[in-house]
Structure formats: C-alpha cells, structure tokens
Amino acid sequence: ILQLRVLLEVGEREAALQLSTLLMSRLANDADVALLHAEALAENDKPADARQVLDAVLAGAGLAGGGPDATVAQRARRQLARIALAERPPRSAEAVQLLKDAARGGGPLSGELCIELFHVCIAVGKRTDAEEALDILSQVQDVGPLISGAILARSHAMWTHARKLGEQAREHVAGSPAESQLAGFLATLP
Secondary structure: OHHHHHHHHOOOHHHHHHHHHHHHHHOOOOHHHHHHHHHHHHHOOOHHHHHHHHHHHHHOOOOOOOOOOHHHHHHHHHHHHHHHHHOOOOOHHHHHHHHHHHHOOOOOOHHHHHHHHHHHHHHOOOHHHHHHHHHHHOOOOOHHHHHHHHHHHHHOOOHHHHHHHHHHHHHHOOOOHHHHHHHHHHHOOO
C-alpha cells in the first residue's frame, strides 16, 4: 500500500494502476486499497471506473465491518468531487455538493474539507456556498483550519466569518503566544 501511495504521489500512473489492480484482487475488502485503486483509475483517465469503485466504498459493499467509517466516506466523497471537477465540462454543482456532504461528515478531515470546499466555491463563483463552507468550518475544533478559514474570509471581505472564525481560534489557543497573534489579526478586521 505504501508503494502504491508513492507511485501515485510521483505520478507513475500506469505502475500505480497495475499495483492497485493487483492489491484489489487480494484485498478487495480494504477501504484504503479501494480508495487508492479509485485514485489510480482516475489518474489513468478512467473516471467512470473510479466512480464505480468509490460508489461501492460509500455503499459499504464488501468492506470489512460493513459500511465506511467517517474518514473513509469523507475521502471517497472528496475523490468523487475531484473527478467531477476534472471532467469537461466540469460538474461543479455536483462537486460542491459532494464536498459539502464530506465536510458535514464530522470526521477528522472536516476542517480540511471545508477549506477545499471554500476554494472550489470561490473558483466556480458560488459565494453563498463559500460562506456556507465557513459556517460548517465554525463547527470544527481544529485550530489550524479555523485560522485558515479566518484568513480566507478576510481575503474575500467576508468580515463576519473572519471575525467569528478568528475568535473561535483565539479561544482554542488562550494562554499561548498565539492568542496575542490572533488578537492582532482580529484587530485588523473592520
């Protein structure tokens, strides 16, 4: 599995597909293998096959323990969204909905997914959805994404969201040197 991840990371698409196909034949019930196989399929211009694998993962088909856990479901929806965005023409509405569903999943990737959702929404001109991404982000407890969200909100003149996220982040770091830095950030907001 590590070798497959490396092959995907360095862009060895054909080798990754060969290895992922072999792994799927031996570990078909492993969600990580299925997700990596879907990625290899997508990288080899087989988006329909990748979607089929990801849909099966979301349905829990053949997974050990039944359905996917929150992180697996989030990763599958993220991949489906990326496939939708890569198509010509891009299916941006579908991608936005998939990312929203993934971000609302409450798993450990929620903050990161909210930031990705925000970027996609801004790129496709969906400001209201971008603001919704920041609303979802405000429910996350991880300080890193809260700070990133506050900075993004400020850069897009979403002052209310910038203040709310910045204040939440400041609460999480109370008593540390980061608290004064966040207070300085908040002071820059209108």
